[in-house]
Amino acid sequence: MKKKILILMGMAAVISLTGEFKFYPFYNNFRVSLATAAFFFCLLWNRYVHTLVFGTIIAICVPLFRIVADVIIYGQLHFAPALHAHQSAFFYYLTYSLLFHLFRIDRFGHRPLIMGLLAVVAEIAANVVELRFRSPVTLEHMTIPQINEIVLIAIFRSFSVIGLFTLVKHREQQSAERQKQQQYEQMIVLISHLYEESIQLKKTQQDAERITRDSYALYRRLKDEASLTDGERLARSALQIAGQIHEIKKDNQRIYAGISNIISSESVTEVMPVQELGDIVVKTNRKYAQMLGKTIDFRLQIEGTHPLYPVNTLLSLLNNLAANAVESIEAEGTITISAHRAGDLLLFEVHDNGPGIAPKIREALFEPGFTTKYDVSGNPSTGIGLNYVRELAESLQGEVGFRSSHNGETETTFVLRLPIDNLISKSKG
Structure with missing residues (x-):
């Protein structure tokens, strides 16, 4: 409730202040300001109170603000004349909010043209009511050019606000979609x-x-x-x-x-395009590298056309290989993940420019329990990652291998070869 009150107070203050950015198309009898645009935007944005309640609050706040401003700036201490001078604003905002509610303008967000036309009608009607209470004589003797000016101002303000509101909502929707995509990943x-x-x-x-x-x-x-x-x-x-x-x-x-x-x-898809799978692996392991305090440039290269692949199987395999590459790089480096087809085989390569694999440990690299990684306390890791990759690959009648140089230019590339038919049948099974 406190938050809602603060937001309403903020909107009332913005509308009242923007009302001071004004000009008078009909001498001193009628003002045109930015307050109407701000009021229309707030009506579209308002999710806190009923439209008529919000409109009534603004209809009270704007005249009071103008009366106080007159007292402070011009030293007008007589309340009655000041109230008479600004009472028409009360009826303007009350009429506008009433028509906004009756027309249900906010329901036409997907049809901006209709929304704009209804807003123009509401503003013109509110202007007529304001002129009726401010200067009936001016209303009775209005000329065609003056009427055209009111209509043009209403059109400009209404569609400008709708354009801004649509842009803001679009950005908000994009942000929500990005957040949803992150949660999904x-x-x-x-x-x-x-x-x-x-x-x-x-x-x-x-x-x-x-x-x-x-x-x-x-x-x-x-x-x-x-x-x-x-x-x-x-x-x-x-x-x-x-x-x-x-x-x-x-x-x-x-x-x-x-x-x-x-x-x-879980309501997630079981299959996915290889490009999206690769993107998830890159994002996940980029965060892993940042957590370890490493600066690693990830590159993803996808060649050829591919069917949809099972998510769980490939993510498990690739995340293990990519995480292994992240851990092998000391501080800075590059990891390249590539995928292409070779006949009926899907080939993944995870390449890093880390220190390479020493010849003396290559024989035991895929053995369960073997590890060269230790935490800050000196405890060894489980050493099941590469063994798991090999067992899962072999269960699909595939294989995993590597090539590495340890002297001179250091680098390591793990190569995963998987039969595509077995992968697809696994996702269906």
Whole structure:
């Protein structure tokens, strides 16, 4: 409520002040000012009180402002003459707001011509009412040129305000669309991360299933072969281990089901053009680089024509490779992400001009748990990123490789080759 009152006070002040930017087309009997344009704009913009309430507030505030101004500037201390001189403004704004409400001018935002014509009619009618209360003689003896002048002024002011209002609304809509697009992209990235975690969780679930089966098989063997007390105790221990692993598997199943429901329930598209996918990867990892305090120039190169690709799969793969490139660059560098088709294959290349990969660690690069990255506390990272990329690529009957130089000009390029048909069938499946 406090905010609404402050906004209304601000609009009343602006309208009252703009009323002082004026001229008199009919000598001193009738003023034309910017206040009408400001009032019309505020009526279109007003979302806080009813149109008639707002119009009444302005109809009271403008004459009071002019009376106070006369007292301060001209030293006119007689209230009655000042009120008589400015009462016509009250009826002008009241008439304008009443016609604005009756015509429902704000409902024609999508039809600016009709909105403008109705606003012209409202302003001309309000001018007639103002002249009636200000100077009936002037109204009765108006000439054709004077009427034309009133009409032209009304047309100019009304359509100027509509043009400005349309521009402001367009900018506001663009800003809202940009914000919505950012939220949409963040949701897509989040879901792709959840998808990645669900793949890892599913693998853990399969491992737990296998260990449970093997533990139970060991229990059966020990029980069948146990003839001593120690053998029976070992059999019970094996059964207990199998039960504990089974509980872990059930927990994993519940978590996996929850993540799967989140992924499937979000209203985001499952497929997307490769250019948009690349843009999301670039935006996400540019923010990641900024978070790490690095200055990295990202470049995206898309060649050829492409079908729509599955969002979760490709974002998971590309974000891992791009994040790996960001982490490899020490302070400044360039990362280029390119995509093109080679027959039935989709080829992605993520190139960085970081320090390269030393020959002694290349063999273990895709092994699970292997890492060369440590946090500020000296703790190693999980080392599952590249291993995950390789497993997911191989599940699509694709492959991932790299080429790197470590001496002289340093650079690294990871190459991802994926069968397009398998990618598309995965999105449908």
